Amino acid sequence: MYTKAQELYKKWGIDTEAAIKKCAEIPVSLHCWQGDDVTGFEQNAGGASGGIQTTGNYPGKARNKDELLRDLDFTFSLIPGKKRINLHAIYAISDSPVKRDEPECKHFDPWLAWAKERNMGIDFNPTLFSHPMAASGLTLSSPDKTIRDFWIRHVKACRKIAAYIGEKQNSPCLHNIWIPDGLKDVPADRLGPRQRLKESLDDIFTVKYDRNHIVDAVESKVFGIGLESYTVGSADFYLTYAAKAGISVLLDNGHYHPTELVSDKIPSLLLFFDKIALHVTRGVRWDSDHVVLFEDEIKEIAKEIIRNNAPDRVLIGLDYFDASINRIAAWVTGARNMQKALLNALLLPHGDLQKLQDTESFSKLLVCQEELKTLPFGAVWDEYLKRQKIAGGDWYTAVAQYEEDVLKLRK
Numbered sequence: 323m324y325t326k327a328q329e330l331y332k333k334w335g336i337d338t339e340a341a342i343k344k345c346a347e348i349p350v351s352l353h354c355w356q357g358d359d360v361t362g363f364e365q366n367a368g369g370a371s372g373g374i375q376t377t378g379n380y381p382g383k384a385r386n387k388d389e390l391l392r393d394l395d396f397t398f399s400l401i402p403g404k405k406r407i408n409l410h411a412i413y414a415i416s417d418s419p420v421k422r423d424e425p426e427c428k429h430f431d432p433w434l435a436w437a438k439e440r441n442m443g444i445d446f447n448p449t450l451f452s453h454p455m456a457a458s459g460l461t462l463s464s465p466d467k468t469i470r471d472f473w474i475r476h477v478k479a480c481r482k483i484a485a486y487i488g489e490k491q492n493s494p495c496l497h498n499i500w501i502p503d504g505l506k507d508v509p510a511d512r513l514g515p516r517q518r519l520k521e522s523l524d525d526i527f528t529v530k531y532d533r534n535h536i537v538d539a540v541e542s543k544v545f546g547i548g549l550e551s552y553t554v555g556s557a558d559f560y561l562t563y564a565a566k567a568g569i570s571v572l573l574d575n576g577h578y579h580p581t582e583l584v585s586d587k588i589p590s591l592l593l594f595f596d597k598i599a600l601h602v603t604r605g606v607r608w609d610s611d612h613v614v615l616f617e618d619e620i621k622e623i624a625k626e627i628i629r630n631n632a633p634d635r636v637l638i639g640l641d642y643f644d645a646s647i648n649r650i651a652a653w654v655t656g657a658r659n660m661q662k663a664l665l666n667a668l669l670l671p672h673g674d675l676q677k678l679q680d681t682e683s684f685s686k687l688l689v690c691q692e693e694l695k696t697l698p699f700g701a702v703w704d705e706y707l708k709r710q711k712i713a714g715g716d717w718y719t720a721v722a723q724y725e726e727d728v729l730k731l732r733k
């Protein structure tokens with residue numbers, strides 16, 4: 323089937339071998355938090371708050387570090403291509419409790435060792451939610467200076483850790499700031515919180531690090547659960563802030579109005595930013611964090627990365643959390659689908675299609691785009707998995723077995 327597929331693609335001028343090779347080299351950062359419903363390793367950890375929520379109570383959630391690491395290893399064994407691991411500050415590893423505003427580099431040494439053994443890079447996020455100091459829904463933009471200062475200390479400590487990780491691993495560590503800050507109901511002041519957020523960020527970014535070690539990004543949102551009327555860190559706010567501060571933006575495709583597409587934003591931003599970052603997810607009504615599927619918008623996002631020759635400039639990460647199904651199946655499904663979207667984009671004759679657009683051959687362009695959709699992509703995908711020594715379409719069998727042998731024993 324692959325040989326036949328190779329022939330058919332060749333007729334379109336596409337080299338399936340080159341596509342397979344390239345696909346294996348594009349890193350996708352897997353979010354560690356799908357495995358435990360964004361709980362983390364802090365004592366008394368209670369799961370996510372701050373406008374984000376995992377729903378469902380599927381058995382087998384990782385309850386501690388050892389279980390999460392074991393699940394991650396199994397998960398990675400089912401995902402092709404180059405991987406990174408994306409951590410949150412609440413996944414600090416320590417024998418004694420780590421205060422939220424006092425995480426240290428040493429708490430991530432075990433992760434560095436773990437990732438190094440697996441030839442993987444690490445990305446990092448400060449955690450400005452699931453904590454009493456975030457109970458009001460306001461952190462870096464709080465009117466209370468004690469609260470603001472607490473979170474400024476936290477983010478400063480996290481940037482230090484990210485820069486440390488980046489230096490140790492010899493590859494820049496993405497440090498992405500997302501805060502829940504917002505209001506449930508109609509604000510009386512929209513400017514004040516944004517002004518305070520700006521001042522907090524200015525303070526945070528007075529500390530400079532080597533750009534070979536850290537990529538600083540800020541992530542906007544349109545609304546959070548319980549914080550529906552106003553989001554301090556809106557898209558306009560962060561885009562302008564990042565452009566002026568010379569840092570990057572992170573686009574989470576679940577964080578925009580439903581008809582607004584991140585795929586369309588990528589080329590615009592590539593003209594002005596050296597690097598941008600992504601949280602690939604799937605929005606469904608009010609939820610921005612369903613498992614990533616192999617559907618149109620993901621394919622378009624991948625196309626924009628590939629045809630603009632930007633795999634080094636668009637840092638791809640995943641961000642979703644589903645607790646209603648087997649968490650490993652959720653992890654693997656989304657990660658494989660991101661890989662599928664990349665391979666799919668690598669199997670398109672972008673140059674030829676662009677020529678059709680530029681010569682205004684719109685009928686032929688439309689026809690070609692539709693014909694390309696039914697080329698035997700599945701055969702090339704299967705071959706890619708085979709070369710990567712990763713299970714094919716029957717991978718769920720292994721997950722079901724793992725559920726029997728490991729997950730079901732967690733009561």
Ligand code: RNT
Binds near residue numbers: 355500601610641
């Ligand atoms: C929340 C943001 C944020 C989080 C993670 C856990 O809406 O998407 O990125 O999901 O940091």
Ligand code: ZN
Binds near residue numbers: 500541574601641
């Ligand atoms: Zn996100």
